[in-house]
Amino acid sequence: MIELKKKAIITGLSLLILVTGCYVYNAFYGNPFSRALAEQKLSAYLQEAHAGETLNMKGSSYNFKFAEYLFRVSDERNDEYIFSVKGGLHPAVTNDGIKEARQEKTRARISKEASNEIKRELEKKLKNVIDVQVSLSGSYDVNTNWKKLKQTEPIAVTVTLNSGRDGRRQVYDQAKVVKKLLSGYHYENIEIDSMGLDGEDRPGYVKYSVHVLKDRAIAIEDVEKTL
Known part of the structure; x- marks a missing residue:
C-alpha cells in the first residue's frame, strides 16, 4: 500500500514537472503546432497581399x-523584412515588414518634398x-505627393537658422518671420534652432531655440538660450 502511494506521488510529481516544463517552454519558445499554423497563415497572407512578388520565408x-x-x-x-504573426489556433498577421518599409520610404519622399518647398518659402x-x-x-499611398497633402496633413517642422552673433531680439524677429511665412501650412508645431558661431566662425552649436505653436503668438520669452 505504501509502495503504491509512493509510486502515485512520484507519478504525480513527474506529471507536474512535465506539464510545468511544457508550459514554460511554450511561453518562451512557442510550440511546433502553433508555429506551423502561423507559417501557414503567413504563406496565405503573402500570396494575397503581395501577389505577383517573389518572396521567400527564410526563418x-x-x-x-x-x-x-x-x-x-x-x-x-x-532584402529581408520582418513579419509578425500572433494567435494560437486562429493566427493573424500583425505586422507586414514590406508595407512598413514602403510606408517609411514614402514618408521620407513626401517629407523631402515638403522640406524643400518650405525652405524655398523661408529663403x-x-x-x-x-x-x-x-x-x-x-x-x-505610394503615389501620394506633398501637393495633395499640404493643406490638410498635420506636420512638425524643424527650422535651422544661422544666427551668427545675433542676440535674443534678432532671433525673436526671425522666429516671427518663420511663423508668418508658414501660416498657410497645417503644422502642429515649429522648432527653430538658432545656430551660434564656433571658434572658426562657423555655425557650430544651438545658441537659441524657439518653440512655435499654431494658435499662439510668439513672445520674446519663447526664445530660450541653450548655452
Whole structure:
C-alpha cells in the first residue's frame, strides 16, 4: 500500500514537472503546432497581399514578450523584412515588414518634398536658413505627393537658422518671420534652432531655440538660450 502511494506521488510529481516544463517552454519558445499554423497563415497572407512578388520565408523565431512569431521574408533582391504573426489556433498577421518599409520610404519622399518647398518659402525673406526638416506621421499611398497633402496633413517642422552673433531680439524677429511665412501650412508645431558661431566662425552649436505653436503668438520669452 505504501509502495503504491509512493509510486502515485512520484507519478504525480513527474506529471507536474512535465506539464510545468511544457508550459514554460511554450511561453518562451512557442510550440511546433502553433508555429506551423502561423507559417501557414503567413504563406496565405503573402500570396494575397503581395501577389505577383517573389518572396521567400527564410526563418522564424518566437518573441515571448508579445507571444508572437517573427518571420524573416526576403524578396527577389534578397532584402529581408520582418513579419509578425500572433494567435494560437486562429493566427493573424500583425505586422507586414514590406508595407512598413514602403510606408517609411514614402514618408521620407513626401517629407523631402515638403522640406524643400518650405525652405524655398523661408529663403524669400530670410538669408540665414540652413536647413528645414518636415516630419509626417500618417500612412500614405505610394503615389501620394506633398501637393495633395499640404493643406490638410498635420506636420512638425524643424527650422535651422544661422544666427551668427545675433542676440535674443534678432532671433525673436526671425522666429516671427518663420511663423508668418508658414501660416498657410497645417503644422502642429515649429522648432527653430538658432545656430551660434564656433571658434572658426562657423555655425557650430544651438545658441537659441524657439518653440512655435499654431494658435499662439510668439513672445520674446519663447526664445530660450541653450548655452
